[in-house]
Amino acid sequence: MIIKPHEKLWHINFAEIWQYRDLLLLFVRRNIVTQYKQTILGPLWYLIQPALTVIMNMVVFGGIAKMSTDGIPQPLFYMAGNICWFYFSNCLNNASSTLTANQSIFGKVYFPRLVVPLSLVISNLLRFAIQALLYIVLFLFFLTKGANITMNWTVLLTPLYIVMIAGLGLGFGILISSLTTKYRDFSILLSFLISLWMYATPIVYPISMVDNNSMRLLILANPMTSVIEAFKYATLGQGYFSWLALGYSFCFMCLVLFFGIIFFNKVQRNYMDTV
Amino acid sequence: MRVIEFNQVSKLYRLGRVSSGTLSDDLNRWWAMKVLGKEDPLLRVGEKNVPSQKGMSDYVWALKDFSYCVQEGDALGIIGRNGAGKSTLLKLLSRITTPTAGEIKVHGRIASLLEVGTGFHPELTGRENIYMNGAIMGMTKAEITRKLDEIIDFSGCERYIDTPVKRYSSGMRVRLGFSVAAHLEPEILVIDEVLSVGDADFRKKATGKIQQVSKGEGRTVLFVSHNMGLISSLCTKGIVLSNGVMDFSGTAAEAIDHYQKVSTAKIAQQALIIDCIDSCKSIVEISEIQINNTPYSSSALTPCQQTLDVMIKGTTHELIKCEIKMVIKKSNGTPMASFLEGRYKGFHTVFQPGEFTITRHIRLPKYIANGEYLIDLYLHGPYVQNFFEAHNCHKLSVDGFCDQLARPIEIGTDGFIGLESV
Numbered sequence: 001m002i003i004k005p006h007e008k009l010w011h012i013n014f015a016e017i018w019q020y021r022d023l024l025l026l027f028v029r030r031n032i033v034t035q036y037k038q039t040i041l042g043p044l045w046y047l048i049q050p051a052l053t054v055i056m057n058m059v060v061f062g063g064i065a066k067m068s069t070d071g072i073p074q075p076l077f078y079m080a081g082n083i084c085w086f087y088f089s090n091c092l093n094n095a096s097s098t099l100t101a102n103q104s105i106f107g108k109v110y111f112p113r114l115v116v117p118l119s120l121v122i123s124n125l126l127r128f129a130i131q132a133l134l135y136i137v138l139f140l141f142f143l144t145k146g147a148n149i150t151m152n153w154t155v156l157l158t159p160l161y162i163v164m165i166a167g168l169g170l171g172f173g174i175l176i177s178s179l180t181t182k183y184r185d186f187s188i189l190l191s192f193l194i195s196l197w198m199y200a201t202p203i204v205y206p207i208s209m210v211d212n213n214s215m216r217l218l219i220l221a222n223p224m225t226s227v228i229e230a231f232k233y234a235t236l237g238q239g240y241f242s243w244l245a246l247g248y249s250f251c252f253m254c255l256v257l258f259f260g261i262i263f264f265n266k267v268q269r270n271y272m273d274t275v
Numbered sequence: 276m277r278v279i280e281f282n283q284v285s286k287l288y289r290l291g292r293v294s295s296g297t298l299s300d301d302l303n304r305w306w307a308m309k310v311l312g313k314e315d316p317l318l319r320v321g322e323k324n325v326p327s328q329k330g331m332s333d334y335v336w337a338l339k340d341f342s343y344c345v346q347e348g349d350a351l352g353i354i355g356r357n358g359a360g361k362s363t364l365l366k367l368l369s370r371i372t373t374p375t376a377g378e379i380k381v382h383g384r385i386a387s388l389l390e391v392g393t394g395f396h397p398e399l400t401g402r403e404n405i406y407m408n409g410a411i412m413g414m415t416k417a418e419i420t421r422k423l424d425e426i427i428d429f430s431g432c433e434r435y436i437d438t439p440v441k442r443y444s445s446g447m448r449v450r451l452g453f454s455v456a457a458h459l460e461p462e463i464l465v466i467d468e469v470l471s472v473g474d475a476d477f478r479k480k481a482t483g484k485i486q487q488v489s490k491g492e493g494r495t496v497l498f499v500s501h502n503m504g505l506i507s508s509l510c511t512k513g514i515v516l517s518n519g520v521m522d523f524s525g526t527a528a529e530a531i532d533h534y535q536k537v538s539t540a541k542i543a544q545q546a547l548i549i550d551c552i553d554s555c556k557s558i559v560e561i562s563e564i565q566i567n568n569t570p571y572s573s574s575a576l577t578p579c580q581q582t583l584d585v586m587i588k589g590t591t592h593e594l595i596k597c598e599i600k601m602v603i604k605k606s607n608g609t610p611m612a613s614f615l616e617g618r619y620k621g622f623h624t625v626f627q628p629g630e631f632t633i634t635r636h637i638r639l640p641k642y643i644a645n646g647e648y649l650i651d652l653y654l655h656g657p658y659v660q661n662f663f664e665a666h667n668c669h670k671l672s673v674d675g676f677c678d679q680l681a682r683p684i685e686i687g688t689d690g691f692i693g694l695e696s697v
Contacts, residue, residue, distance in 0.1 A: 003370060003379040023410035030396055030407060037398040105394045109387060109411055110370035272372045273288060 012265050017112045027119030032126060046130045050086060054078045061204040070206045070238040072149060073142045079135050080232045081203030087128040087162070088169045088224060089194050094120040095173025096190055099181050099264075099271055106272060113268040114261070117174050121166050128162070139235065150237035158234060161227050164253050168223055171256030178260075178267040181274065201225055206232075207240045220245055223252040277382070278463060278495045279345040279368070284377035286338040286363050286519075337363040338519045340377070350489040350496040352510030352527050354503075354534045359516040361499045365465050368497070383462025383495075386412050388453075397441035401432055401451055404440050408455045422458045429480070430454035450477055457484045463495045464488060475681055485509055503531050503578060504677075535577055546572045548652070551668035559654070559662045561589040566650060566669045573670035578677070581641065585614075586634045587654060596623040597662055599635050600653035603671070603691075611648065611691040612640075623657055642693025645675030646686030 017024075036042045057078040061067045069077040095117040099106070102116055142149060179186045201224045202210075210216045219225050226245035233239030338360040345351055353361045367374050369387035394411040395404045405426055409419040419426075427433050430451045432443070440448060466485065486509060489496040500506055506513065506527055513530025515523040515537070523533040548564040551572060555561060565586040567574040576583070585599055598617030604610050614637050616622045624633060633654075650669040654662040675683025676693075684693045 001381045003367065003373065003381065005374050005376055005378070020410070020413070022414075022416040026407050026410045026416075030399065030403075033403075034396055034398045105411065107371060109394075111411055111413065269373045272366075 007269070009262055009266060012114075012261060013112065017114055017118070020111055020115050023111060024115050024119050024122070027115060028123045028126075031119060031123035043130070046127050047134050050079060050082050050131050050134065053082050057082070057204050067205050068209055070208060072232075072236050072238050073147050076135075076138055076142055076147075076149065076236060077206075077232070078204065079138055080235060081201075081228055083128060083131040083135055084161075084165055084228050084231055085198060085201065085203050085224075086131065087124055088165045089198070090124045090127065091121050091166055091169025092173045092176075092194065093190070094124065095170050096176040096180065096187065098174065098177045099268065100177070100187070103272070106268075114174075114264065117170055117177070117264075120173075121170050124169075125162070125166065135235075148237075149235075151235055152233075152237060154230065154234040154241060158231065161231050161234075164227050164249060165224070167253040167257050168227075168249075171253060171258075171260040173260075174264040175256065175260040178263045178271075181267055181271040197222070197224075202229055202240075206238070220248075223249040223256075225249075276347040277344050277380075278347045278349075279382075279497075280380040281341050281343045282378050282380070284338060284341045284364075284367060284374045284379055285336060286360075286367060286372075287334055287375040288337050289334050336519045338367070338374075341519075341521055342377075343514060343521065343524065345495060345497070347495055348489075348493045349512050350498065350510045350527075352506035352513040352530065353497065353499045353516065354506060354513060354530055355516035355522075358518075360519040361516055362467060363519075364516070365467050365497065365499060369465055381463070384413065385463045385465060386456065386459040386461035387465035388456045388467065395440050395448065395452065398439055400439055401436040401443070402427075404451065405455055408452060409459075412456065412459055413461075414459060418460075426454045426458050429457065429484075431477075446477075453477075453481055457481070457488075461494070463497070465497045467499045478681075482509065503535070507531055535575075548572050548665065548668045552663050552665045554661075555663040556660075558593050559589050559591045559595065561587065561654075561663055563588040564652065564665070564668075566652070567671065572668060573672070575672040576639075576643075576674065578674045578683075581639055581676075583637045583639055583671075584634065585637060585652070586632065587652075588630075588632045590630050591626055591628055593628055594625065595656060595662065596625050597633070597654050597656050598623050599633060600655045600661075601637065602651040602653075604649045604651065604667075605686060606647045606649055608649070611686075617655055617657070640692045642676055642684065642695065643673055644686040644689055644691050644693070645673060645683045647672050648686075 036045055039045065041048065054075055058074045062069065062074045062078075098113070098117045098120070106113065139149070176186050176190055200219060200222050202219065207216065207219060207225065207229050210219055226240070226242065226249045229240035230246055231239075233241040341360075341364065353364065355361050365387065366372050368379060368381070369385060394408050396407060399407065402423075405423065406416065406419050409426075410416065427436055430447075430453075432447050432451050435443060435447065440451075443451070464485075482505065485496065485498075488494050489509065489511075496509070498506065498510055510527040513523075513525065513527040514521060515530050515534045517537070522537070523530055525533075547570050548566060549561060549570065552561060563570060563586075565584070567576065568584055585601060587599065599614065600617065601614040602610050603612045614635070626633075648671045649667045650671060652665045652668050656662060675685075677683040684690070
């Protein structure tokens with residue numbers, strides 16, 4: 001091994017990350033186990049959080065603002081959008097604090113730094129899975145009640161959607177994490193950026209409600225839009241499914257991930273000197 | 276075989292503002308280096324890293340052109356004052372940060388004990404933290420499982436192993452952390468001042484383990500410490516760093532010797548003791564005073580030093596009966612000990628008119644406290660008369676004596692002399 005001042009930008013040692021896979025899994029375990037230590041409700045919080053959000057959405061957007069849900073029962077419609085959004089925002093939020101939150105470890109010992117954000121994405125996936133269970137229970141409940149919902153074959157693409165959500169969250173997260181080491185402004189920006197971003201994503205409204213053409217284009221430019229709409233389409237039969245839009249989001253994810261990893265890798269080599 | 280090869284390694288740090296780079300600095304640098312192809316304009320060539328002096332630029336070389344080869348099986352002790360670049364060196368080696376210039380070639384797996392217990396999560400139990408900590412240091416899960424019993428046994432925390440670490444005492448935490456680190460099996464082990472914690476018993480155990488790693492198993496160890504006793508007992512080779520530059524390299528004993536000489540010489544570049552004479556009788560003229568073999572007004576007592584030499588040279592115009600009186604005081608002025616044989620033994624030396632030299636080798640108590648002391652020196656006669664008085668004429672820095680793996684007592688809390696059982 002040679003330790004040099006500069007490495008090539010794309011010199012990323014993926015084999016090394018594989019060597020540290022045990023650490024990755026231990027981090028995943030730690031993230032999950034420690035999150036609700038010394039709480040009474042424990043992992044139940046995973047369910048309470050989306051449940052309360054959905055109820056709030058039903059009151060504000062369904063009840064007061066009377067926004068359309070494309071004929072789908074409100075709880076199902078809001079739940080579908082929210083669990084996807086939670087997964088994305090959790091990945092983004094957690095990954096973005098990687099370098100600043102782990103200074104004390106990173107300053108003492110070397111291991112591939114990418115292990116930390118990767119572990120966060122995986123532990124959030126588990127959280128997503130638990131919330132998806134709640135969604136399935138709701139789904140079955142409304143199905144037996146005869147609601148107008150039809151699942152279709154695109155449900156098979158769900159794993160792809162999840163990968164895309166994770167990829168976008170991770171990519172943006174590590175990009176912001178790298179930037180925060182130099183300018184802390186980005187962590188402040190991020191906290192309200194996420195809540196603004198949520199309204200630019202069709203979660204509490206269907207994209208079919210947006211009839212202004214340029215507005216619609218703007219919302220479709222958001223890489224999260226096509227994924228969440230496609231997820232709703234796959235499981236509820238109502239939504240916007242387009243290969244083109246999904247392809248755009250996929251390319252967007254690849255780009256963000258590519259630049260995110262390269263930039264993160266460059267910053268982590270020296271950031272201990274400046275942070 | 277060469278295990279680690281440092282090749283002209285340098286590390287630059289920027290002083291001052293918290294933020295690393297301002298845009299204007301970055302642009303200025305980029306313009307000069309990339310576009311005009313000149314050297315970095317923000318660095319003044321040849322500037323040394325002397326922490327106490329104000330430098331010319333905001334940048335400082337924490338390490339400059341460091342080259343050294345570590346052979347397989349070496350136990351290398353790295354010595355230097357605070358800020359000499361020791362920790363920077365280890366940080367570069369353990370890849371926490373990268374060098375500004377030069378390169379390091381490493382053959383083999385490195386484990387660094389820059390601080391034990393890295394990555395301990397307070398909510399997890401001792402057992403879970405062993406896994407966590409081991410994995411962070413590069414062990415696989417299977418490896419840790421294989422050594423788990425040994426690790427728990429070595430730490431002596433068996434009873435608490437399934438209790439969250441937040442309920443551990445700080446000593447237990449350190450012990451657990453060290454046990455994990457000690458059971459790593461890297462080809463190269465890097466240790467930075469970790470043995471200054473824990474009780475004497477555990478320190479002994481830890482030192483034994485390091486000795487076993489370096490001598491018994493023939494692995495390479497890099498060791499930073501301010502404890503010279505530890506360095507001399509653990510290391511075979513030594514280097515001395517000073518202001519980011521390699522000052523000396525050789526065997527461990529030679530390096531310690533060099534370091535102590537240099538540090539004494541450095542303090543001594545000050546006033547002369549003889550200039551501190553407050554009052555002097557006209558019948559004598561003092562020409563030279565030495566305390567601890569130096570004419571300067573400060574010196575350091577090495578840990579193993581058991582005697583303090585005092586020498587006064589001068590001329591007398593009459594026959595005198597005199598003796599040396601020396602008072603060792605705490606830095607706040609409280610007298611701690613006196614050398615006053617003229618009083619309690621009634622000794623006096625008679626000098627005929629002319630030149631005289633009076634020398635005393637004063638035996639110090641064995642377990643003396645760590646601290647800074649001031650010395651008052653007198654030349655006194657039998658009838659409560661002082662031929663000269665020199666108050667606070669010498670500052671003595673004492674490391675304090677202790678047996679190899681222990682710690683000396685402190686003047687502030689423990690008093691001046693450590694007592695012994697018989």
